[in-house]
Each structure stands twice: as C-alpha cells, then as structure tokens.
Amino acid sequence: MHGLKPYRTLKEFYPFYLSKHANRTSRRLHFVSTTIALVLVIAVVVTQFWWLMLAALMQGYAFTWVGHFFFERNKPATFTYPWLSFLGDFRLWWEILTSKTRF
Template identity: 40%
Template sequence: MTTREFGSYEEFWPYYVAMHSRAATRWVHLAGTLTGLAVTAYGLARGRKRYLAALPLFGYGTAWPAHFLIEGNNPATFGHPAWSLRGDAAMIRMMLAGRDAELAAIAEKWLADNP
C-alpha cells in the first residue's frame, strides 16, 4: 500500500473525502460513529467505563469494512490517523447539516484531478 504525502490537513481533506466517494461509505461511517458515540455516552452515564471501547469498535468496525467492500480502497486512517479522525468528524458534521451532495462534489473533483 502506497501512502500519499500531504503538507497540511487542508491539502489532505479533498483526498480524504475522495476516499469516501460513494454515499454508502459515508453513511456507514456516520452510522458507526454515531452508534459508537451513543453507546459510549450511555456507558459513561451508567458509570461503566468499559463502554468507552464502543466508539473505536463501532466506528472503525463499520468504517474499515466499508472501505474494502463498498469503496474498494484502503482506509485513509492507515496512513494518516490524526488527519483521518479530524476528517471523519468534519465529514459527519457536513452530513448532519445536509451537505452530503457537497461531499460528493469534492470527491468527484479530486478523483477527476488525480486519476
């Protein structure tokens, strides 16, 4: 697997979105992350610290297979873990704000410019 190099998060962002070019991949990420957050919040509210593991288990446990099975690529987190976490949060915020079409356009442009 070849890891792309980026000089900044701003340069990385369109690539991150392009690695989520299919709507199904983005929605699986959203579902996994929000489920993980909900289970983690429930656990913390109940004083069960072991539920903290829910966030990475649900988040990565749904996202990574989506890359292999839906997108046909490797997760960007393998090469850029911190920026990928930031990108995931930004992508989910945009989706929750109803801006999924904007994400699709960012992905389409990056893929057209980087065959």
Template identity: 40%
Template sequence: MSERIKTYREFYQFYLTEHSKLGTRIFHFIGTLLVFFVIGYVINSGKERFLWYVPIFGYGFAWFSHAVIEKNKPATFKYPLWSLISDFRLFFELLIGQQKFRGINTPKQPLE
C-alpha cells in the same frame, strides 16, 4: 512511492474522494453516530466497561465500508490524526447538509 500530503486542506479533498460512495458514507455516519451513543451512555451510566465499543463501532463500520463498498485502503493507516478529524468533520457536515450522502462536495471553508 507517492508523496505525502502536506496540508489538511489537501488531505480533506483526498479524504472526500476516498469516501465518495453512498454506502461508505452511510456506514461511516452510522459508526460515528454509535460512537457518540456509546460515549453518552458511558457518561450517563458510569459504566466505563462499554468504552471498548467505541473503536469497534468507529473503525469496524468504516473499515468494512472501505473493504467491501469503496474497495480502497482506509486513510487511517497513513494519516491517522487527519483521518480521525475528517471522520468527525464528515459526520457533522452530513448531519447539517453541508455534504451529501451521494457524491463529493467541495467544502465551503476548508480547515487548514
């Protein structure tokens, strides 16, 4: 059995290697973007019944990309909180250009 990752800094490096393919990053980005759209819609409309789309979009797009594109097991199962934080972190790093959709970049200032 492999040893558990002890710091978030180590985990994020691992996370990036598990999200190295273009398709995986695109699917994660789209899923996270849809999560923000749904939350914004619920806030503006008051229609809380649409909140059930959040895990469907958030996990559905991500898990599909891991199974079909990356062909690995999502880190969510072993590191749920760090994985969730990293999903949002990667989304924003892709959005501002700190990460690229193709390849793996080393973060400039990793969180600990």
C-alpha cells in the same frame, strides 16, 4: 511515507479524505458508525461504564472498514493518517448531518 503527501492540517487533508469516500453507501456506513460511537461515548459519561469506550472505538471503525473494503474497494486513510482521518470522520459526519454532503 509511501509517496503520499505529508498532510499537516485537516484543511489540506480533507479533499484527499473525501476522495476515499466517494461511494454513497460507504459514506452512509461512516455516518452510522460515527453516530453509534458518539452515543456510546455519551453512555460512558452518563453510566461511568468505562469498558464502553472500547466498544465505542471498535464501533467507530466497524462499519467504516466494511465501507472501504467492500464498497470503496480502497485502503482506509486511517492506516496512513490516523489523527487526520479521525478528524475527517467527524467533519464528514457533521457535513452529512447538516446536508452539506450527500447522504
């Protein structure tokens, strides 16, 4: 696994996840991207326009990867830990929303 620790739980993984999101602009881009993706998922449920799920998935990663490649200058953890990174995105989103993590 490329010498990386094989994380099994979000609790184990989250400190590593946060280390990949130290840049404030990157965290802001993650927050915006996750918010737009959530709004699109709600739109899918309300409108039954299932193609919006593809837009939600694409949007969920669009700004976040800009944050990684241009501000963090690191490889997104989702490339190695897709499920835990997905969960980490929502935990970070919640922590920003509730002011636990700086926006």
